[in-house]
Amino acid sequence: LRERVDVLVGADGVQSAVRARLHDPAGDPLLWGGIRMWRGVARADPILDGATVLVGGSNLAGKFVTYHISASDPRLVNWVAEVKVAEPGAVPEADWSRAGRLDDVAAHFADWKYAPADIPALLAATERILEYPMVDRDPLPRWGEGRVTLLGDAAHPMYPVGSNGGSQAILDARVLARCLAADEDPARALEAYEEERRPATSALVLAHRALPIEETIRLVTERAPDGFHDVADVLTEPELAAMAAAQRRISDADVRALNQRESWSVRPARTDPSEP
Ligand SMILES: Cc1cc2nc3c(=O)[nH]c(=O)nc-3n(C[C@H](O)[C@H](O)[C@H](O)COP(=O)(O)OP(=O)(O)OC[C@H]3O[C@@H](n4cnc5c(N)ncnc54)[C@H](O)[C@@H]3O)c2cc1C
Known part of the structure; x- marks a missing residue:
């Protein structure tokens, strides 16, 4: 063409x-700092007032972020989990449509049950989990x-x-x-x-x-x-x-x-x- x-x-x-x-x-390689990200959407009880962004943990030790994404459906929650799982290095590809596994992400947040949100339950209620290496160049x-x-x-x-x-x-x-x-x-x-x-x-x-x-x-x-x-x-x-x-x-x-x-x-x- x-x-x-x-x-x-x-x-x-x-x-x-x-x-x-x-x-x-x-x-000009894709550079991965070693942090793996998982993300998904689940139906869950509204977190606090239903319009709150919840950020817990830290990028280096394990971090979990949730936020509501629908004004008409306050039970719809988007989440992103970030965990440092490897040492920094170049990676051949970064595909943000790649399927992630519940067990891989849930293992890092098994005891994250707080008053505002039950993270293991949120993860279990997610139909489709995606994973992505946090990369830049x-x-x-x-x-x-x-x-x-x-x-x-x-x-x-x-x-x-x-x-x-x-x-x-x-x-x-x-x-x-x-x-x-x-x-x-x-x-x-x-x-x-x-x-x-x-x-x-x-x-x-x-x-x-x-x-x-x-x-x-x-x-x-x-x-x-x-x-x-x-x-x-x-x-x-x-x-x-x-x-x-x-x-x-x-x-x-x-x-x-x-x-x-x-x-x-x-x-x-x-x-x-x-x-x-
Ligand atoms: C988990 C996660 C959370 C994020 N959160 C935020 C956020 O809160 N706020 C924010 O601002 N950014 C966020 N980002 C970053 C944001 O998604 C990207 O920076 C943004 O999508 C970049 O836009 P783009 O148009 O440059 O590239 P893309 O969105 O990647 O679009 C590129 C397009 O080009 C197409 N394409 C690729 N190759 C070819 C080809 N050879 N021929 C034809 N088409 C092709 C692709 O199919 C795609 O449609 C987040 C990213 C991730 C992974």
Whole structure:
């Protein structure tokens, strides 16, 4: 098949064929930190108020996250379990549709029965369990060349620890659209896109590799080894504010900075506020 196109954007995910053509796979392996993730959806009693995200444990010792995913069905709960099961190293593939086994994940959470949620029961009620190695790749010194570029996980696969992979792919698309609209030379537009997005996403890949939330968990565990009711009893207000600000900074989600930044819209600025 031969197609003539203006630009080629490789948005083909963590195992991108376009990336493999641009960058020798031998020098650009999938890197696994040793944390295995399992995930699934189950019907269970609503957790607390039915709108609560429950995060227990830590990435290194074993972590379990649950959240409700349907306003109309408060019993529908999505869960993700993360356990360090191996030493870091390169892996040949990462298939996020791969079936996981109940026994493999349940073994790590057998005694996780708390008042808000019975984790073993939640796992047992899950019809389909999937497993995935938490992988990324080293940031690239350049994404594309000429009229070819990368976007999303193809460009910057990162650990999904800060709700960032998908949202960064959307930001890529927004900047790419603006660059293409603003410059009639496609190669120059792709260069401008990469210049804007590559440094920011490379920093995120590395920041996520350090599992930033782990430091907070370590501090809380140290100060309240027997548990706590309110994290404000364990961490001071300035500490909490600094941790939240650090997370927003690495995610580029600082509201004030975002509001001060020029819009990425390619539409002319509105002069009449009543215009749609
Ligand atoms: C367990 C887990 C939880 C996550 N949680 C979050 C979260 O809360 N928030 C967040 O923002 N991100 C999260 N992510 C990350 C997020 O899912 C990814 O970063 C995001 O899907 C990347 O989008 P993408 O379009 O770049 O790639 P993908 O979503 O992987 O899409 C790539 C597409 O390309 C297609 N494709 C691949 N090869 C070819 C080919 N040769 N020809 C044609 N098509 C091809 C694939 O079929 C796929 O449809 C999570 C990831 C995991 C694994």
